[in-house]
Amino acid sequence: MKQKAEPKQRLLDAATELFFKQGYHATGINQVIEEAGVAKASLYMHYPSKEALLLAFLQHRHETWFAGLHAATAKAKSPGKKVLAAFDYLQQKNVEEDFRGCAFLNMLSEVSDKEKEALAIIRSHKNELRSFFTQLLHEASPAVQTHVYLLFESAIVESQLYRDQWPVQEARKMVERLLGQK
Incomplete structure (x- = not known):
């Protein structure tokens, strides 16, 4: 039992x-x-408090989401392939979570400037994601690093909006071309 x-x-x-x-x-x-x-x-x-529970949720979500991202990208051999595997991870999360999108962006729409600790965790999560791509693509220009991050973020939001994988698939194709991975 x-x-x-x-x-x-x-x-x-x-x-x-x-x-x-x-x-x-x-x-x-x-x-x-x-x-x-x-x-x-x-x-x-x-x-x-309920806010303390929110902070615990955000921290827990951050840890589990990044653990999944690292696991999903670990087997890829090159930085470009790791980036593409990150987009594959998004598709997997969409299926697992019924297109609920990014927990951090969802919470961002619900918290105010008064909830500084929650905002700090949300910003930290996004900064770590941006850093993840920057580190993987350290040989690429800062503009390419930023474009990849923004394509990833927009793929999350748009796939939630349309409840479909096409935004992630299209963003992945753009990243393939941007990185010369095809």
Whole structure:
């Protein structure tokens, strides 16, 4: 028999699913508690506020998303192939997550300037993604590095909007041409 996770992990798992699928503001604390199967006291023992749970969600999502990205690109032999594998990873995430898009951009639309810690995590995630491409493409010009990052980001948003893979596929083709990978 599979043992249930500890209450703190169950709360994070429930918040992760609900915040990503429904949004932060549309998800109530009582729903998180119910989905996690914990007492209200457990929530406040581990996460003193809904915002603390949001920060934990963002940090957890950052770690798991980048772990997946690194795993998806690890087998590629060249920097250009690693970049293309990153676009393949986007297609995989679209399928797995029903075209929900970027958790960080989704949360960006819900947080205000007052939620500085959440904004800092979102910016940090995007800076790390940009750095990922910059490091892979260190021999390319800064303009190419920036174009690849922006194509990646726009592919995320547009595939969410259209609930289709074509934006990722088209962006990948542009990157292939940009990097001379064909």
